Each structure stands twice: as C-alpha cells, then as structure tokens.
Amino acid sequence: METPGSRTDRFGLLLDQFDRAREMAEVRLIGLSDEEYLWEPVADCWSLRRREEAVTPRAFGPGDWVLDLGAPDIPKNEYAEVARQAASGMSVEKIAEDWSVSVERVQEILDHTGPLEPDRTPVTTIAWRLGHLHFEFAGAWEWAFGERRRDPKLMVDFSPSAAVTLERFWPVIDRWRESVGRMTEEQLDTVGFSQYPYGGDADEPYISVLWGANLEFIHHMAEIALLRDLWRARFGTAG
Template sequence: MQIPGVRTDRLGLLIDQFDRAREMAQVRLRGLGDEEYLWEPAPGGWSIRRRGEATTPRAFGPGAWVLDQGAPDIPANEYDEVARQAAAGMSVAKIAEDWSVSVERVQEVLAHTGPAEPDEVPVPTIAWRLGHLHFCFAGQWEWTFGERRQEPKLLVDFTPSAALALERFWALIDRWRDSVAAITDAQLDTVGFSQYPYGSDPDEPFISVLWGANLEFIHHMAEIALLRDLWRSR
C-alpha cells in the first residue's frame, strides 16, 4: 500500500533520508553556545584555531581561523573500501592518488589480513565536526552544481561563533538540498556528474556520491549529538 507523502523512487528515498536527518540535527543543535562549540573533551583533539596556532600539519581555511587536518592516511575503517576499489579494477597508483598517500601505503593496506585494529584518532570538537561538514558540502556543491573551479579549502570562512557557523551551514545545506532535488534520473546515473577533486566522486555515478554525502552528514551529526550529551553531563 502506498503511504501518502512517502516516496519510493531512488532520489526520493535519499532526499527523504536527508530531510529526516536534518530535522533531527536541527533539534539537537538548538541552543549551541560558543563555549560548548569549542569545548575540547580530550587532550590533543582537533578543532578550529587561530591561524598560526594550529597544531596539525595541514590545517586550512581562507580567514583568521583554520580547521585542523592531519597528515594523509587510510584509516582502518576504510580498508574494505580500498579493497573494493582494487577489485573494481582501479590501479594502485590511482587509489594512492585518491587517498593522497604513497603507493607503498596502498600496497600495505591491500596486503593486510584479518580484522583491522581501530585507529587511535584525536577527538574533534563540535566546531571541527561542523566545520568539516561545511567544507565537504560546500566543495561538493561547487564541483557539482557550481562553476567547478574554486578550491574547496577556500570556500568556508571558519568562525568561533557557534550561531554564525550554524547560520552559514544551514544556508549551504538548503542550497545543496534544493539543487539535489532538481536533478534528473539520467544525472543521478551519470558517472562524473560531481567533479569534486577530493576522493572518488569523478569516478562514480552521482547516486553513489549522494549516498555517501548522506552518510557523512548522518554520522557526523550523531557524533555532535553525543558531544552535546557529554557537555551537559561533564
């Protein structure tokens, strides 16, 4: 039985999933203050920092505040994805280019056997997670629906103001959602419809890119929600 208002087409399912995730995220982010936004729950974490005070080797941003970014690597939770890339016929050199790592590192991952041990990773702040999402969606919009020429790392002016960061972020998300809702079935299946230069977007049908964008949004917003719970109970 068809339920009124519930879409079952491919694009409709992905948009509905995104809309529901956004609704929940907006509720969880209400009342976010600057102190909580920048709270570092563990030593050595990642955040946004004043230019010149960043503790990571590849921190970036166009303005006075930059987003922490570490050295490139392939995390343990992506080993299976690398194996799938190789099984699909992607060369080791191309995989290394996609992940910005050496050929030797890709060969090491492909040679790994048994369960991968979880990585020891820094604990990011809410500011970092929100800034990371903003950077990813801004870059994917520019290289899918925009002019496809601006450097993604220069698109987001990171800010220590939680209210301003959220205002800018939700405006971007509105633009992304409206642009996605207007695509055709043919565009959904087009390989390279997104030319986002970081990752494998140019080599995938856009439906796969869109699925991945939803996953990125959902899992980072879940992490932000948990950090809010920890802040309240600290």
C-alpha cells in the same frame, strides 16, 4: 503500508532520509554556545583554531581560523574500499593519488590479512565537525552544480562564533539540497557528474555520491548530538 506522501523510489528514499536528518539536526543544535562549540572534552582534540595556534600539519582555511587536519593516511575502515578500487581495475598509483598517500602504503593495505585493529583517531570538537560538514557540502555544490573550480578547503571562512557558523551553515546545506532535488534520473546515473577533487566522487554515479553525502551528514550530526549530551551532563546546560 505506505504512509501518504512518502516515496519508495531510490531517489525519494535518499531525499526523505536527508530531509529528516536535517530536521533533527537543526533542532539538536538550538542553543549552541561558543563555549560548547569549541569545547575540547579530552586532550589532543582536533578543533577550530587561530592560524598561529594550529597543532596539525595540514590545518586549512582561508582566514584567521583554520580546521585541524593531520597527515594523509587511509583509515582501517576504508581498507575494503581500497580493495574495491583495486578490484575495479584502478592501478596502485591511481589509488595512491586518490588518497594522497604513497604507493607503498596502498600496497601495504592490499597485502593486509587477518583482523583489523580499531583506528586510533582523534576526538574532534563540535566546531570541527560542523566545519568539516560546512566545507564538504559547500564543495559538493560547487563541483556538481557550480563552476567546478574553487578549492573546497578555501571556500568557507570558519568562525569561532557558534551563531555565525550556523547562520552560514544552513543556507549552504539547503542550497545543495535544492539543487539535488531537481536532478533527473539520467543525471543521477551519470558517472562523474560530481567532480569533487577529494575522494572518489568523479569515478562514481551521482546516486552513489548522494548516498555518501547522507552518510556523512548523519554520522557527524550524531557525533555532535553525543557531544551535546556530554556537555549537558558535565556542565548542566545545552539546547
């Protein structure tokens, strides 16, 4: 039975899913302290750092604080996506450009057979995960509804303050959600409605981009919630 006020159309389901995830995430982030925000639970974490203290080759940001980012590669959980790109007719050269890797790396992935070993990915802090979502949603708005000219990696002045970060973060999320909510069915089906310069948004109908944005928001917020649980278990305080 359909709950009064709920939607079952494709657009409505995605909007409702995002709204519910956003509501849960905001509650989960209440009481976030600076110490918890920047906590590195294991060695060699990716985090938010002063520019002169960056430990990764492509750390980025426009100000004094930058977000760690390693050398470009394609994780194993994206091998199937590379195969889909090739099957759709994309050249190896275009795929390599899309992922910022070499042609040889793409060919290695396409030639792979057998089971995949899990990726060895760095653990990231709450600060990193929030920063990642912040610049991606700022860029998602800019390259779909804005002037489509600013580099997403230079749009967010990252802060070591949890309170300042959240004060800046939620308006960015809500602006994106408000603009998405006004879209027409024709716009949702338009390939390239988003021209986001990283990844494959420009090659997909916007409804697929929207699905991906939901996935990105939900899985990073789930990771943040787990880190908050671990912090509370170890130090006895969390919101």
